[in-house]
Amino acid sequence: MNSIEKITVPIEIRALKTANIYHVSGNANYIVDTGMSENSYRELKNGVELDKIDFCIITHLHIDHIGGALYLTKNHRIPVYISENDYNAIKYITDNKDEYFRDYRTLMISNGVPEGLFNKILEGNPIIKFINYYSALDLNIIRDFNLKDTEIIDVPGHSPGSVAIYLKDIQAMITGDHVLKNISPNISVYSNGVDYLGMYIESLKKIQKYVVKTGYPGHRDNIDDFSGRIDEIIQHHQRRIEAMKSHLSNWITAFELASTIEWSKNRKLMDMNYMEQNFAVMETIAHLKYMENNGIIENRYINNVYMYKITE
């Protein structure tokens, strides 16, 4: 019989403050996620006998989930597993830093971000900020663990290779950041031209089919009404699309759109710190890609900048 223990650890992100790590025991004894840093690791070490842990699964590549992984391998020889897609995304970035940086810059500038602001936003890009840490990681690709009453489900969208873990016997779903209770998970862009929001919504519908008594998210409180929460997140994106559409009757860049719309907690882009501005611009590009994919808008490349407008 599976059982879950939740360990909440501090992280260095102002808007979130903490992340959740799960200790699952049943026919294996493992950890899901690791927090953000050595601070998170220390807190985890206080809560769990790490020398008895068989392995660790990372739900997705973000630093606030993978940031303690290095200490598990280094100090306890715990093997760390991540999906093939996120493994490849990390490997691509760490092996091709210059290319990744160039593509990231091109994406931002061609979506209208002013040069000066880009340089500041760059400092807030968590992957670039932690690139040396990512390079130092020793990761394995998730294989068939063959754990009784356990299913590792691919839920791409929030990252290229996010996974959720379903514990069938206790009807529990560990969601990473795919489903959170009071926060709408950030949707970003990892490869230009890919519709991550479309992928994300498909992945939400995929796990909505499971019978889930409790959802165990990567941040904050557990989710009781799992299916209802998924409906809310889908509606949130539909509302955001409607809000964006009202500004798309004339040609506009992603950056102009991100600067115009109202974000959560009634904030404007310029009220955010640089990391949040990075997320907001990326999220705007992801929504535009989704709308374009669904024939709602069209884009034109004019003077080295992408402009978007509702399809006539």
Ligand SMILES: [Zn+2]
């Ligand atoms: Zn995340």
